[in-house]
Amino acid sequence: MSTTGTFQIDERVLQHIRKGLDYACEVYEAEQTEVVLGRAARAEDDVFVQKCAQDNVPVHKRAGGGGTVVLCAGVIIISVAGRTTLSYHLKEHMNAVNKVIIKILESLGIKGLAIKGISDITIRDKKILGSSLHRKKDLVLYQGSLLVDPSLDIITGYLRHPKKEPDYRNGRPHRDFITSLYLEGYRLNKSKLIETLKKKLVGQCPWSPCEEEDRFPSHFPI
Amino acid sequence: MAYPVIVPRESTEMKSCRITRWHVKEGDRVKIGQSLCDVDTGKASFDIEAPADGLVLALFFTDDAEAPLLTPIAVIGEEGEEFEQFREEPSPAGNKDRIAKMMKSTDIDQSLQPEAPSAKGKSKTKITSSPRARMLAHRNNVPLSEVSGSGPQGTIIAADVQKWIVLHDTPKNGLKPGDGRTK
Numbered sequence: 001m002s003t004t005g006t007f008q009i010d011e012r013v014l015q016h017i018r019k020g021l022d023y024a025c026e027v028y029e030a031e032q033t034e035v036v037l038g039r040a041a042r043a044e045d046d047v048f049v050q051k052c053a054q055d056n057v058p059v060h061k062r063a064g065g066g067g068t069v070v071l072c073a074g075v076i077i078i079s080v081a082g083r084t085t086l087s088y089h090l091k092e093h094m095n096a097v098n099k100v101i102i103k104i105l106e107s108l109g110i111k112g113l114a115i116k117g118i119s120d121i122t123i124r125d126k127k128i129l130g131s132s133l134h135r136k137k138d139l140v141l142y143q144g145s146l147l148v149d150p151s152l153d154i155i156t157g158y159l160r161h162p163k164k165e166p167d168y169r170n171g172r173p174h175r176d177f178i179t180s181l182y183l184e185g186y187r188l189n190k191s192k193l194i195e196t197l198k199k200k201l202v203g204q205c206p207w208s209p210c211e212e213e214d215r216f217p218s219h220f221p222i
Numbered sequence: 223m224a225y226p227v228i229v230p231r232e233s234t235e236m237k238s239c240r241i242t243r244w245h246v247k248e249g250d251r252v253k254i255g256q257s258l259c260d261v262d263t264g265k266a267s268f269d270i271e272a273p274a275d276g277l278v279l280a281l282f283f284t285d286d287a288e289a290p291l292l293t294p295i296a297v298i299g300e301e302g303e304e305f306e307q308f309r310e311e312p313s314p315a316g317n318k319d320r321i322a323k324m325m326k327s328t329d330i331d332q333s334l335q336p337e338a339p340s341a342k343g344k345s346k347t348k349i350t351s352s353p354r355a356r357m358l359a360h361r362n363n364v365p366l367s368e369v370s371g372s373g374p375q376g377t378i379i380a381a382d383v384q385k386w387i388v389l390h391d392t393p394k395n396g397l398k399p400g401d402g403r404t405k
Contacts, residue, residue: 038262038264038267039242039260039262039267040240040242040262040264040267040286063267064266064267065262065263065264065265065266065267066264066265066266067264089357089361090263090265090266090268091265091266094265094266118265119265131265132265132266132267133265133266133267133268134266134267134268135266135267135268135269136257136268136269137257137269164264
């Protein structure tokens with residue numbers, strides 16, 4: 001098993017920030033099939049490791065938390081990095097990006113989108129995007145994977161049922177829990193979708209310095 | 223003054239976290255804000271920072287251990303200070319009573335009492351607090367008016383809020399007490 005620690009592209013996104021950019025974003029389609037574990041996940045818990053080995057499917061570990069995902073053709077990966085003035089607020093940071101993604105997808109005619117669990121995007125109670133966050137001091141990296149038109153057989157073939165699951169999953173096996181935009185009837189041009197996501201996400205940092213003092217005034221009268 | 227280090231509850235869905243790696247060991251000297259360890263909540267990974275300058279007096283969990291939220295995972299203080307009062311035991315409620323009792327025997331108990339109104343009857347007193355303390359209080363629904371500060375001129379710092387949480391809250395999770403703890 002390979003444990004690269006983070007994707008090369010995520011590292012590139014982070015490098016932009018370390019070099020002084022306030023905000024950076026990459027959107028791309030997975031080129032090969034690979035399994036990616038959350039930072040604290042264990043391959044033997046989440047993955048059919050032998051099957052991965054038989055099929056030469058690499059197993060990586062990303063910097064961020066979250067569940068294990070299978071990346072393959074038809075999955076669009078969204079990496080957003082920036083700086084924030086807010087301590088913690090992990091869920092808010094994830095869903096600030098998810099809300100932008102939902103707006104973009106809705107502008108393309110996709111309906112019935114919602115945020116469920118901690119930071120999943122769903123259609124009809126089925127997951128189409130999972131996301132995770134990595135925070136180091138004021139540097140934040142969001143990673144999301146959007147199921148556009150992947151083979152669900154590939155995805156479900158490598159993943160065990162997770163030990164932890166969001167309430168809305170209700171014990172459903174992967175096959176009944178995830179869906180794709182394609183299966184929901186949306187035939188999108190992936191290149192165009194990637195360009196749209198890039199354009200909109202790059203233009204608007206979801207974590208721009210905010211009115212911290214307004215939210216958390218420095219003096220509370222007794 | 224010894225400060226417990228706790229993992230804040232980031233959302234109601236968050237039940238526990240895994241300490242993926244400690245960056246410090248017992249006896250190390252740390253500065254406020256220094257990264258003590260990496261934790262993973264199942265959705266997000268982040269650093270837990272030192273709430274104060276001082277020595278790492280104790281680490282209550284090992285690498286890769288699952289830790290309940292709002293439970294002390296370490297203690298920062300000065301050499302010779304007691305820290306066992308912060309170690310969680312199987313009965314969280316009983317343990318918190320014990321912590322409160324022990325804290326009353328130190329100067330800490332004074333800081334936990336709400337300020338009495340002044341004799342001159344000022345109707346509004348300003349509470350000064352650090353941004354980190356305010357955010358920690360906000361995230362954990364801690365009324366800052368009930369927390370007294372140990373920072374400069376009584377400013378409430380994050381460690382004061384953490385202490386308040388330890389004394390007033392109990393971890394909401396399904397972990398068995400003692401899982402993954404160090405002895």
